[in-house]
Amino acid sequence: MNNERFTAYYKAQNIIPDEDWDHFMNALRLPLPTTFRVAGSRETAHVLNNAIEETYVPLLSGAEFEGEQVPPPSQLPWYPEGLAWQFNVSKKVLRKSVEFKKFHSFLVFETEVGNISRQEAVSMIPPLLLDVQPYHKVIDMCAAPGSKTAQLLEALHAQDTATSTSTPPGLLIANDSDGKRAHLLIHQSARLPSPAFMVTNLDASIYPILRLPNTESEIHRVKKTSNQLLFDRILCDVPCSGDGTLRKNVGIWKRWQPMDGNGLHSLQVRILQRAMRMLEDDGRIVYSTCSLNPVENEAVIAAALNSNPGKFSFELVDVSDQLPQLLRRPGISAWTPTVDRSINTTFRTWDDFVQSLPESKRLESKISESHWPPSNAESLRLQRCLRIYPHLQDTGGFFVAVLQKKQSCDVGLSTQISTKREAEEFINHAPETKKAKLESEEVNPHNPVISDIEDVLSSVTAPASVGKETKKLSTERVLDEKAKSSGGSNKDSPHDSSFKEMPYTFLTPDDTTLQSCIAQLSFTSEFPSSNVLVRNPTGEAARSLYLTNDLVKEVVRSNDYTRMRLLTCGTKVVTKQEAGKGMDAQFRILGEGLPAVLPYASPGLILTTELATLKILLETYYPLCTGFAEPFRSAIEAKNTGSHIVRFPAGSSSEATNLSHDLVLPLWKSNVSVSLMIDKKAKSALSLRLFGEDITSAAREAAQKKTLLAEKLPLNDHQMEEDLSQNE
Numbered sequence: 001m002n003n004e005r006f007t008a009y010y011k012a013q014n015i016i017p018d019e020d021w022d023h024f025m026n027a028l029r030l031p032l033p034t035t036f037r038v039a040g041s042r043e044t045a046h047v048l049n050n051a052i053e054e055t056y057v058p059l060l061s062g063a064e065f066e067g068e069q070v071p072p073p074s075q076l077p078w079y080p081e082g083l084a085w086q087f088n089v090s091k092k093v094l095r096k097s098v099e100f101k102k103f104h105s106f107l108v109f110e111t112e113v114g115n116i117s118r119q120e121a122v123s124m125i126p127p128l129l130l131d132v133q134p135y136h137k138v139i140d141m142c143a144a145p146g147s148k149t150a151q152l153l154e155a156l157h158a159q160d161t162a163t164s165t166s167t168p169p170g171l172l173i174a175n176d177s178d179g180k181r182a183h184l185l186i187h188q189s190a191r192l193p194s195p196a197f198m199v200t201n202l203d204a205s206i207y208p209i210l211r212l213p214n215t216e217s218e219i220h221r222v223k224k225t226s227n228q229l230l231f232d233r234i235l236c237d238v239p240c241s242g243d244g245t246l247r248k249n250v251g252i253w254k255r256w257q258p259m260d261g262n263g264l265h266s267l268q269v270r271i272l273q274r275a276m277r278m279l280e281d282d283g284r285i286v287y288s289t290c291s292l293n294p295v296e297n298e299a300v301i302a303a304a305l306n307s308n309p310g311k312f313s314f315e316l317v318d319v320s321d322q323l324p325q326l327l328r329r330p331g332i333s334a335w336t337p338t339v340d341r342s343i344n345t346t347f348r349t350w351d352d353f354v355q356s357l358p359e360s361k362r363l364e365s366k367i368s369e370s371h372w373p374p375s376n377a378e379s380l381r382l383q384r385c386l387r388i389y390p391h392l393q394d395t396g397g398f399f400v401a402v403l404q405k406k407q408s409c410d411v412g413l414s415t416q417i418s419t420k421r422e423a424e425e426f427i428n429h430a431p432e433t434k435k436a437k438l439e440s441e442e443v444n445p446h447n448p449v450i451s452d453i454e455d456v457l458s459s460v461t462a463p464a465s466v467g468k469e470t471k472k473l474s475t476e477r478v479l480d481e482k483a484k485s486s487g488g489s490n491k492d493s494p495h496d497s498s499f500k501e502m503p504y505t506f507l508t509p510d511d512t513t514l515q516s517c518i519a520q521l522s523f524t525s526e527f528p529s530s531n532v533l534v535r536n537p538t539g540e541a542a543r544s545l546y547l548t549n550d551l552v553k554e555v556v557r558s559n560d561y562t563r564m565r566l567l568t569c570g571t572k573v574v575t576k577q578e579a580g581k582g583m584d585a586q587f588r589i590l591g592e593g594l595p596a597v598l599p600y601a602s603p604g605l606i607l608t609t610e611l612a613t614l615k616i617l618l619e620t621y622y623p624l625c626t627g628f629a630e631p632f633r634s635a636i637e638a639k640n641t642g643s644h645i646v647r648f649p650a651g652s653s654s655e656a657t658n659l660s661h662d663l664v665l666p667l668w669k670s671n672v673s674v675s676l677m678i679d680k681k682a683k684s685a686l687s688l689r690l691f692g693e694d695i696t697s698a699a700r701e702a703a704q705k706k707t708l709l710a711e712k713l714p715l716n717d718h719q720m721e722e723d724l725s726q727n728e
């Protein structure tokens with residue numbers, strides 16, 4: 001594991017003192033420990049964390065493998081409330097040591113149901129420094145696959161209890177420009193259903209201006225002069241060359257070369273600049289990469305700070321007192337970009353470099369002035385950035401910077417391209433066809449259909465008080481033009497017919513199907529029936545009902561869903577169990593939707609019982625009502641067929657545990673039997689947690705299959721083992 005270019009480049013950057021160099025390089029060659037975070041609301045997280053501390057750490061403490069002691073998991077010292085862990089054992093130990101095998105099953109199942117997030121330690125830092133509160137409007141600009149999004153959602157839902165979801169007044173938009181990855185993100189986030197969540201699929205560097213309804217109100221801290229949705233917190237975990245992940249992605253050793261970072265710099269700057277324009281006063285941006293390269297880190301921060309000269313008053317936040325046990329190094333103010341793959345770092349300035357090129361080549365160069373440290377680098381206080389190195393605390397490499405917007409002199413202008421040079425740059429980044437179109441349009445300041453380029457250019461030269469509205473509109477159009485060229489919306493109509501997702505239609509509270517659903521499920525009058533949406537063009541409550549909070553509803557109703565390429569919003573709470581229309585349909589509460597609707601479930605819908613009932617529900621797919629002990633048997637027999645909720649109160653106990661908080665689950669009653677409406681992985685996780693073993697019918701069937709396979713196949717040991725592990 002070596003790469004001479006890597007060594008030469010980073011030696012030239014002076015990021016690691018000479019005396020630490022070997023230590024740094026050796027750490028990069030070691031496998032990364034496994035790290036995970038106990039997720040979910042604080043209440044649930046602490047219950048599970050206690051289980052790790054009280055059950056698994058003692059179980060694993062004496063573990064030995066092939067005559068050697070294997071250390072048990074330990075808490076990451078800097079992670080708040082001890083909720084993140086690491087352990088360092090090989091796959092062989094995980095598969096063969098009885099104790100670790102049990103721990104591994106626990107991790108796998110709890111990860112499946114979203115109670116545990118397998119996440120690199122350093123990747124947990126940005127959301128912590130973003131400091132999200134439930135009332136914040138938050139956007140995660142480059143979110144997929146979503147491990148940080150999950151942390152942001154948890155912070156938004158800090159008030160959740162173990163059984164029910166709070167409805168935070170804030171909002172989280174997770175965005176990614178890669179459609180496939182954005183869908184993966186949706187899949188991941190289904191573990192944390194939230195009425196305050198939206199996913200969009202846009203290029204973050206040209207993220208469009210989103211609107212809120214035209215209102216004079218300040219309910220959501222919307223400025224009276226603007227109905228633009230500005231964000232309190234923005235995460236820019238930008239695409240990067242990723243050399244901080246060398247320990248995990250060993251293939252990088254072979255292919256690493258510095259032009260990857262050079263090539264990403266411009267996109268990284270543009271994403272950060274876009275975030276700066278979308279930020280509320282006093283708002284905070286966290287910029288992060290898993291790269292060690294200053295061109296992708298400090299150079300980006302410096303370029304973005306310098307591109308807003310004084311207008312928005314951004315500054316790097318000193319976070320040296322936060323996460324005090326996290327070992328870090330300060331950001332640097334001097335670095336030397338390389339201009340080619342051979343690590344030519346001899347040019348002290350961009351001018352020197354450009355002068356060295358033949359005149360015909362100068363315009364072609366992709367390396368810009370902002371790859372070099374600016375002359376005011378010291379005054380930008382780049383040392384406030386965080387550099388995390390593998391040898392400090394046995395982690396990956398990482399970079400984080402926290403930016404704060406102090407105030408804006410003019411809210412209208414906050415959406416603007418701020419300097420003439422910036423406007424020109426903006427246009428220069430547009431594809432050629434778009435540029436020609438933008439440049440050929442006529443100027444008419446009284447007509448919204450005016451030239452974008454002229455408008456942008458005039459907006460930065462006109463006095464701030466003149467034509468504010470026109471300027472705002474035009475900036476939006478420039479973004480729309482850019483979005484259109486990358487598959488987004490059309491200039492004349494905000495609708496983008498190339499976007500194929502189903503529309504989002506809010507039902508009226510008196511919709512007959514919705515009313516019938518509410519009546520069937522005995523939801524109380526507090527149920528927010530005006531925040532229920534369906535996903536089809538006609539607005540018919542055809543199958544699934546989604547619940548959003550007020551702010552998400554406002555955003556969806558005030559913006560064309562195709563223009564914002566909205567992939568999902570809110571949380572699916574109820575689905576039709578059987579065919580049937582309107583009043584005839586039978587509705588069922590979904591497992592993932594239960595926490596969101598529980599606050600509105602009337603007592604008649606909830607059956608309270610003991611863990612012995614749960615045992616039967618886990619052991620059998622469709623247990624007969626007559627198979628339960630009293631009083632549950634009579635209680636369930638007396639219920640109508642359909643959707644119900646079963647509650648196991650705190651204090652119920654089983655062989656393995658004593659429930660420390662209520663547990664509620666969705667139940668379906670047929671004529672003579674019942675069934676627990678959660679998926680088989682959730683059942684297994686519950687079973688392991690509450691009964692110390694997987695007692696589910698699915699696990700029993702899998703074990704039987706395994707035995708059959710072992711008896712049937714006359715394989716040698718090695719083949720047999722492989723077959724069995726594939727079946728697991």
Ligand SMILES: C[S@@+](CC[C@H](N)C(=O)[O-])C[C@H]1O[C@@H](n2cnc3c(N)ncnc32)[C@H](O)[C@@H]1O
Pocket residue numbers: 123141142143144145146147148149175176177178181202203204205237238239240267
């Ligand atoms: C470092 S990864 C993000 C990891 C993610 N934050 C997490 O914690 O799971 C960068 C992401 O940026 C996305 N991306 C690349 N270019 C983008 C752009 N112009 N706009 C938005 N997302 C972009 C990539 O698809 C990738 O998913």
